[in-house]
Amino acid sequence: MSLVKTIKELKEEIKRMSYGKDISIGFVPTMGYLHEGHISLIKKAKLENDIVVVSVFVNPTQFGPNEDFESYPRDIERDYNLSISGGADIVFNPNVDEMYPDGASTFVNVKGDITNKLCGKSRPTHFEGVTTVVSKLFNIVKPTNAYFGQKDAQQVAVIQKMVRDLFFDINIVSCPIVREEDGLAMSSRNVYLNEEERNQALILSKSLFKARDMFLDGERDANVLRKFIIDNINTKELANIDYVDIVDAKTLENVETINSKAIIALAVKFGKTRLIDNIYLEV
Amino acid sequence: MSLVKTIKELKEEIKRMSYGKDISIGFVPTMGYLHEGHISLIKKAKLENDIVVVSVFVNPTQFGPNEDFESYPRDIERDYNLSISGGADIVFNPNVDEMYPDGASTFVNVKGDITNKLCGKSRPTHFEGVTTVVSKLFNIVKPTNAYFGQKDAQQVAVIQKMVRDLFFDINIVSCPIVREEDGLAMSSRNVYLNEEERNQALILSKSLFKARDMFLDGERDANVLRKFIIDNINTKELANIDYVDIVDAKTLENVETINSKAIIALAVKFGKTRLIDNIYLEV
Known part of the structure; x- marks a missing residue:
């Protein structure tokens, strides 16, 4: 050692x-x-x-x-x-x-x-x-x-x-991503968040989980899932979306219809802190 | 094998x-x-x-x-x-x-x-x-x-x-560079040269050798050596100089006065064939 x-x-x-x-x-x-x-x-x-x-x-x-x-x-x-x-x-x-x-x-x-x-x-x-x-x-x-x-x-x-x-x-x-008990993806940058920012940031994992549920229930239209997440995040006034994208897991090319392993990836600023999170969709 | x-x-x-x-x-x-x-x-x-x-x-x-x-x-x-x-x-x-x-x-x-x-x-x-x-x-x-x-x-x-x-x-x-008996630096591209081009291309190694002799006789001014080589090469009507430069052997930065290991490097076209050659100057 x-x-x-x-x-x-x-x-x-x-x-x-x-x-x-x-x-x-x-x-x-x-x-x-x-x-x-x-x-x-x-x-x-x-x-x-x-x-x-x-x-x-x-x-x-x-x-x-x-x-x-x-x-x-x-x-x-x-x-x-x-x-x-x-x-x-x-x-x-x-x-x-x-x-x-x-x-x-x-x-x-x-x-x-x-x-x-x-x-x-x-x-x-x-x-x-x-x-x-x-x-x-x-x-x-x-x-x-x-x-x-x-x-x-x-x-x-x-x-x-x-x-x-x-x-x-x-x-x-x-x-795999390791998350706090409330769902926030662990990150060294989480220490930058104040209490209110941290609370509102929970919307990221929540929307990703819900979008994956919709996917598991049969939704294959990437735009539907993407719009769902964006609308959800925008309910939080401190959230400032950099991107929300659904891409092929290997090439990272945007997908319209999810037919192979994909990732919903997002980056959102809360105050000065830019957080990223994502979830894999396994077909 | x-x-x-x-x-x-x-x-x-x-x-x-x-x-x-x-x-x-x-x-x-x-x-x-x-x-x-x-x-x-x-x-x-x-x-x-x-x-x-x-x-x-x-x-x-x-x-x-x-x-x-x-x-x-x-x-x-x-x-x-x-x-x-x-x-x-x-x-x-x-x-x-x-x-x-x-x-x-x-x-x-x-x-x-x-x-x-x-x-x-x-x-x-x-x-x-x-x-x-x-x-x-x-x-x-x-x-x-x-x-x-x-x-x-x-x-x-x-x-x-x-x-x-x-x-x-x-x-x-x-x-070290391996040369033909007449001084031409060996290169896979030498096969492109016609007889006249090949004859005139001998000026490259000849000027480099002479410049090194001048250096060994005490000449430390890079511009003098450089001008000598350029003038020599320009006596050959098929030669088209790309560059003749005297540079530090490690950093390749141009030198004015040769105080440490240097290279005289050149690239010259004969017809369509671009030849390179160089010589090391050890202080």
Whole structure:
């Protein structure tokens, strides 16, 4: 069990723990301020691999110029303890200069609709930052399996596409959203919400659950489901919709009629806090 | 010794040859139509690794729309035999669909001057194609050492920067230019030259050698050396200069006074054929 700050230390630690054997490595990349969603990834990784590496790195390149990079919550001591309790063997917490040394200018880009739509529309440089830092981390950790939460459904689809396109020899495991008891999807950004915002934000999961019920009852028209959700969210005066879209689970292309696995994905601002949530529709 | 066409076969073959042991893999990525320059890379790889993989793939994404992708010379049987004679264990010759399956849209980009200048100026998408295909090949082959010829000096600098920035755990080995007896740098594109063009093209290496002599005699002013070469090349009526530049060997930034390792790099068209050549100046 160790907390390492540098790539060199991390590699030595992995080497030490592998005793020269060909071991499986489970990897959980995070931006820290861990919640039950992250812990569920760590626990799953522990079940499926010989050792588990958790990275805690607030990655500057995935934040836009007016976003919350500076104020993003950080607490490495808490994150370290939670990771270890969850079953992590190594917590990797590099600083920005370690991941982006002076003059670093190489970026990985998944081009096309898959990154331009949904969150990519209002956060145009976000996914380039994600795929770049995940590529770096993949090359450093060399995991067998890497674990991502389905709350960032678009991120999962983009990472899976990057892995296919660039032939990373890594199995991507996506894990279900973990929710608070009242339905709010767990997120490190939930701490930004005041009481009223948090109350009103419950409309997100409620509308998604109801839309899925309608789907399970036979509704296949994406526009009907989409309009239902938008109308519901708009009953809350603090809600400011960025998008509500129903898309193919793999390609993220918009669907009119739901004939294959789809995702209802949404992003809504409450005050200054932008929340995302989604639900899978299995045909 | 085998010729494989698919990634699956390649991985099986590498696995078979490694007998479950942790072996070193030397990798020589090429576009085929091999010449003595390539063979020198393969021989060096053979000396330094347990097994050697040579890839032969004319990569469409590194050609511009009006360049010679279609007409680029190909002869896989000859390439296979030359590779094996040079010491290769596996020749990997995928088709375009294998490397860029339907819908592949992920690209690796080294941004900045290092890719925008020299060849990047007249071939704006070239290096994106190179770094993308090399990333794919690195992830497929997982080499210990990868070998590149210094004739593509900018390519070597760009690949080295990509490897540093993305933390590929691969040692990049750059090897000296191999020349014909009369000094012409070996290139698969030399077959395009007619006799007169080929004769006049000798001015490239001749001017480079003379400029290096001037440097070794104490000339440190880059502009003097540059002007000398340009004037020399312009004595040949078929020569059409793209660029002649003197740059830092690592960053490729232009230098005024040569105080550290530098490269004189040039690209000149003779008829339709664009030739590149360069020479290192060691301080």
